[in-house]
Amino acid sequence: MSKSIFPASSDNIQQLIESLPFKPEEILRASPIAGSQETGYTATYRNKFCIDNGNQLFVNIHPSLRTLHDLFVNAVAMYPNNDCMGKRLFDNTLRDAHDTFYSWESFAQVDVRKRNLGSGIFHVVRNSPFRTAIHNVDDFVVSLYSGNRVEWLLADLACQSYSLTNTALYDTLGEGTSRYILELTKSPIVICSREKIQGLFNIQIEKPLPYLLAVVSMDPLSAQERAHYSQQACELGIELCELADVEAAGAQHPIAERPPTPDDLYTISFTSGTTGNPKGVEVHHEMGVSGVTMYLAQADVPKGLGHEMCFLPLAHIYERGVVSAYLSIGVGFGFPVASSPLTLVEELKALKPTTLEAVPRVFSKIESEIKEATINSENEVFRALARDIITRRLHNIKTQGVFANNSQYSETFTTQLKKQLGLDQTKFLCSASAPISNDTMNFFKSALNVGFAQAYGLTETFGIMCMSDPFERDAGSCGLPGISGEMRLRDVPQMGYTAGDRQGPRGELLLRGPQIFKRYYKNKDATDECFDKDGFFCTGDVARFDEHGRVYIIDRVKNFFKLAQGEYVTPEKIENKYLSHTTLVNQLYVHGDSLETYLVAVAGFDPHVMAKFLHRNFDVVLNPETHVVEIEAKLNELRVKTKVLEALNADVKLAGLAGFEKIHNIFFEREPLTVEREVYTPTFKLKRSACKTFFAEELKNMYGQGSLAKYSKL
Template structure:
């Protein structure tokens, strides 16, 4: 369609900028649609901001990631876009240096053009490969008749990662990602399944990838090109030779961009239905990961959700901390690019540079996960309310934090931070010391988090903290709480992009007619929700029903305002010998939220046994404090603490304290009767948790089989002779 007068990208983004943030009260509730309740299900809920329709674009015409970034690049060509810290000669890192939106757009065009050049002229291109038949530039196709080839990205967070994403969007290339914790077998599986011809990676991954093809020449026959994000020098000639020996061409990114500059191609604009990415979920079953197929429509809907819950401003500063291989961070970065943000990246792959980097970058917002926040909470507590070495400081901060928590918990303060002049100055100084002085709010998602952690951090840092919910299948978040939610227990209402309902789970005791509000398995539908798993119709059919509802497997409760709390996981329950059903995720969450000395917990039951056992991971920052307070003993070394809790007497005291903390919340059969104590027993390396910290229960039950057997042989530590707790 052609127009006599067209709105410029600057006009569109300026209009959005003047309209955000939305009044949080307008999007903070959801309601059931009339006459939508059916047997076995709750009514359908929609956000009260738009009950009559779902919204999937932030502004008319901005319906692909390509259009969103191009609008930002046209509106803010000279604004900083992607930045990194320059390494000094002494090995330290200096200030952040940024390239502008205009520069990144030009690099995008050069890189996209160069990718097609090196693939179409590749000497190892196979004439009999259907995957290699896709290595063509066809701007008339719009990625509808023919699928794109798959470009694979493999590195830690860095500007080049985002350039790959931006380029993929502009040239209708579908991409996917590998990450270290997948391991070589899963990486081989993904490269084979996608028939990916090209991997763009950091230099240290190159040799491993060539090794992988050398060991699997037939399965990885389609892999014919590697592009290093780092410059290749004459010293790297052995890598080029090794690559050619295994029918792979090797370039660095600047070479590809130069070839693209010499052989330019205009962006091959995608449609909303073009596939943007295939994100492989790490999975909790131990089987091969499933590839979630996500279109530009899904992605732009995700950006639209973030606009509806936006509490910042345009041209802000973001820090890209969470792994870009996971959809949570990718959604955040796509949103940041739309708003003209300056995005700073970490020094390298280590997460330990977080606080050092943000002190230099001074971001406005942070997207973090519960594990990072609980460590931050423990560190702040050690310096403030648990600082026995400085009683005066301890007393002052305890009063300030407790009073701030009390005021923030009032319903009338749900959409604003109550001003407490004297205490605010003290708490703001603490926030500045941590390096968060410019941060307006923190968002968290991907895993459950204790409400006590949210309340403490909101108060101690005098900051907003919003909890969201989303999945790979929903292009990350599709609901989010107010950043000053009074109770800090929910993920907020469903957003304007999606509708939800709950499915009864009578075998678990959850129904839509429960007294405390509808409870059941959470079902999602709308433009933000994926349509299929890659080359996996069987799993797609299991996940999406005939009416288009995606069954998440998460158990939710919806309150009177339409706010959603995730309370359990469907199918993760088992029956004990006495016939009682137990849901371990609910139990784990309660112990972790009520007993602050735990960092990890895995609850296990057996149908032949009458009680539960558990694998306990102590919090390394507070374990010594607990031992000193409870046992009047001073033990600092981790290995000594583990030995300390191998003694049945000491282990029993710890277990009694854990059970006391969950008091009347859990029934007797839901409490732990024996435990094994360690630090970080659940790791990605031993494959019992996913990179997003979800427990892979089928794997974990085998991994800890001997410990479970030993605990059941030892018996309950807390029953008296009559079998009572």
């Protein structure tokens, strides 16, 4: 059974929302439910707050806030004049403190626009000259296809208010998967950025989609573009519109909002998967509201203040959940020119967000740049100062917590460093999507004196399911079960993980509750396979619980391999150790073979870092801006990569890796791991089988070359 945090008799909703999050002592423990343990499983764990309040899970903050539409309407009422959505201006010459890099629309303005757009979408579909009797003009799926931008979020809000289900086509899915999603959902309308129009037309040219009626461009089209695309659209039986025209049509032909119910389908979020066609996770409004409730009950975020950056792909649930939570408390989102790690610092300087949510790959890159500028600085005096400050603060964090008293010179150091990164207003950072090293989190805390949380969640949980305290002394956990779900572990004996382990219960993490999805879209077989006999969702992630009930993700079911000498290896753990202990690589794919006794790797690098390395060790002078190809070639020379490998393994000497977990040969490319190569999912998870295939020649050559570290003392 589940319920609201606050009863219906509580009428001051703003006051209730601003009373969140709960005090740490109310939620920073989870306990097993008495009598819930079975053979092969741990007991079921719930948050202490749930157990202390009727042993129930919680769906929403207040009974009147039952859907994502309700949350936004409430935010408009409470914060009508707050900034809601902002477009990044292109003039980077603005440097005066009173200048702005963003053009903002208020919550009240966005509220009007999303009603116009919702009405306009119905107007386009209902009045399409290409509509046939097979189209349901009152209930259909809207497809969104672009990178992060104001218009994407505007369309999402419009769909919420008019009970229209939406789905997203990823920028990097490719035409084959886009076709699959459009066919499966029978989506009659795609709202997309200008550069996606031709790709959609190509899909229609190859094999017509009978349900596709309209393509709406988020961008205004020039006369030449309109003439070019309109002719194709007419021939293909598709109506081509501009978003501004759809909004105008909605304003002229308004339709009353059709608020959804908690059981209505909000979105179909297709997981990027590592094999085969993606599975569409059905996200109902109750599930979305549960996710927002969990986040606000635990995360100490400023309500109605500041701005956040919409950086991670909106097509994925992690960002969608974060955006939903912040919008519900009157915090606006700025949309950068490009959501790229390469331009992130400049974007942060322009927006100055109060928090930053990202993935380990992004944080590893920032960490590398900070280390290169501080503890690896060529200025000997500054290098010594930076190391002293960071080492002392790390000790303070582990003994007193983040924001412990520090000396004046260390505060000055941190203030300047945060300002250079655009994080001077940032209270805490949050990483999710994949495990991140404890050392990386502790480095950020000690270098920047900010909080750093690690969250765990999946598409199937509307993003964050649990989240560590950003200011806790012990990094590493993903926090406790949130108040909208419960957890237990299932034995994985073939991997040596059981509920009765001496080091604490370990096993596959299973989830249940209102925050968990109910089914995959039109895929009963996949749905049946992923739930156990008691209705728990089987995540495939291996976790352990500590004495407080905190969750630690330690492995992936079947994500391990055996070397020829019989040692089992978990590659993800090794990759994280290297990435957090060295600046010499910023991407890493570790590979092993059951016929070989050692590991090899494919690595990405920062040209500036490696240019310094080559100059320092080989007296080679190459410009990192103009000689990237030459740097790459040099790094793959036998004597050079032997030296790099020696330095890499020296850097991870204290990381706790066994000798067989060290890398023995390596291949360098500037950026080998990309979504475009289909070796990364769009949420930056490695597709290991795809990596093995894509880099087959390089892996073969490394094993043919042999170990470059076999004579080193590993």
